[in-house]
Amino acid sequence: MRIVRRPGAFVCGIDAAMDVIGGKWKVLILWALNERTCRFGELRRAVTGVTEKVLSSHLKELEDDGIVHREVYAEVPPRVEYSLTPLGLSLNAALEPLGLWGREHIYRGAEEAGVGVDAGVGVGVGAGAGADCGAEPQVVAGLGHG
Numbered sequence: 001m002r003i004v005r006r007p008g009a010f011v012c013g014i015d016a017a018m019d020v021i022g023g024k025w026k027v028l029i030l031w032a033l034n035e036r037t038c039r040f041g042e043l044r045r046a047v048t049g050v051t052e053k054v055l056s057s058h059l060k061e062l063e064d065d066g067i068v069h070r071e072v073y074a075e076v077p078p079r080v081e082y083s084l085t086p087l088g089l090s091l092n093a094a095l096e097p098l099g100l101w102g103r104e105h106i107y108r109g110a111e112e113a114g115v116g117v118d119a120g121v122g123v124g125v126g127a128g129a130g131a132d133c134g135a136e137p138q139v140v141a142g143l144g145h146g
Contacts, residue, residue: 020065020091025050025058027095030084033068034092037083067091 010016021027025047032038032046044055059082062068067088073079084092 017091017094020062020067021095023058025054026062029055029058029062030067030088030092030095033082033084033088037071037081039079039081043082062088 010019021030028047028050029043032043038046040055040059043059044050044052047055050058059068059070063070066085069083069085069088071081071083073081
């Protein structure tokens with residue numbers, strides 16, 4: 001079990017939350033797991049660009065923080081599936097407004113640059129973001145995915 005810092009060691013709630021979701025890939029892992037349970041390979045394909053080592057490390061950290069559940073099935077060959085815990089679902093719900101802000105920010109930036117934006121493109125984390133482990137992340141105006 002990972003040693004979690006004492007509540008007094010954080011400067012504020014954002015500091016505590018960033019300790020859990022900090023880094024480039026963790027929020028994208030949460031996004032991919034939002035809709036359904038995924039196997040490691042599905043997550044690797046859904047989170048384009050992440051290495052196996054980093055994905056494995058982040059999944060372990062998210063599991064230690066109680067955000068992700070790892071289910072190992074006693075089969076041959078072994079099957080391991082990852083899903084969000086209730087705490088992970090609540091974290092995704094908390095991140096949803098941030099995803100909405102990001103979507104508005106990207107759309108505004110694209111409109112100012114004169115780039116057409118498809119209104120159906122999802123950017124963000126949380127319910128209804130279109131997260132699907134098999135879906136490819138979409139690029140919006142060259143600004144990334146998410």
